[in-house]
Amino acid sequence: MEIYIKKKLVRNWFKILQDVICYDIEEIEKKSKKFISKEWQRSNYKDQGGGEYRILQGGKVFDKVGVNFSEVYGKFSKEIKKKIPGTNLNSNFWASGISVVMHMKNPHIPAMHFNTRYIFTSHGWFGGGIDVTPCIKDEKLKKWFHKEIKLTCDKYDKNYYNKYKKWCDQYFYLPHRKETRGIGGIFFDYKKSNWKKDFDFIRDVGLTFKKIFKEIIDKKKNKKWSKKHKEIQFKKRGRYVEFNLLYDRGTKFGLQTNGNVDAILMSLPPIAKWD
Secondary structure (H helix, E strand, O other), X not given: OOHHHHHHHHHHHHHHHHHHHHHHHHHHOOOOOOOEEEEEEOOOOOOOEEEEEEEEXXXXXXXXXEEEEEEEEEEXXXXXXXXXXXXXOOOEEEEEEXXXXXXXXXXXXXXXXXEEEEEEOOOEEEEEEEXXXXXXXXXXXXXXXXXXXXXXXXXXXXXXXXXXXXXXXXXXXXXXXXXXXXXXXXXXXXXXXXXXXXXXXXXXXXXXXXXXXXXXXXXXXXXXXXXXXXXXXHHHHHHHHHHHHHOOHHHHHHXXXXXXXXXXXXXXXXOOOOO
């Protein structure tokens, strides 16, 4: 399959998924809140792509949720080129992806993150993952969440879940705190074994996230919470901020390739606290 067709199929899927997830979120809010959408182009570059980020804030269920789509291309700088596979002979790149971050009003509902992407240099690869960050422990939720992800992984390879779970636990770790960001999930990158199988897996991961966030919200949105619970949530969000600003590769990639700053930092919660 020609690379042009692969790129088109991938970016179209990410755009469709953005629409579907935003529709589901507005339905959860009973359409009392709508997304504010903004299109952007790579700063200081002409005709090298951009994207659309959508933000919904102050809802009955969502404190803040961002759903980003991007498609960017051009040349990596010398500094970035050294860190990206397939750029030893040519610094050209193309990248597209979708990223979702949810910060919830009810502290019983965990913060949730999902992203999938496709990057092409001299060859292409997929990456992405799903992870959940509760501020109130719930072993039953943790067990169910990992079971759902494992079911998706097992459809493609029985080794995927253990491999990608371990990668997630290692990636979403705050070394300065000596703690993980949440209860984990899956994380993968440089996935290029079989394009069709990998693309099918990427789409299934997106649909799994769609199912997971709807079920979690439905189970927990009516649970009563107190001011004490909210304070715990604010402090947990502080950890989220620390990870995204200090360690997150997506944040660094977006900033280093002149992406839209507001879209890149949409992952930050509206309110966070530190001791």
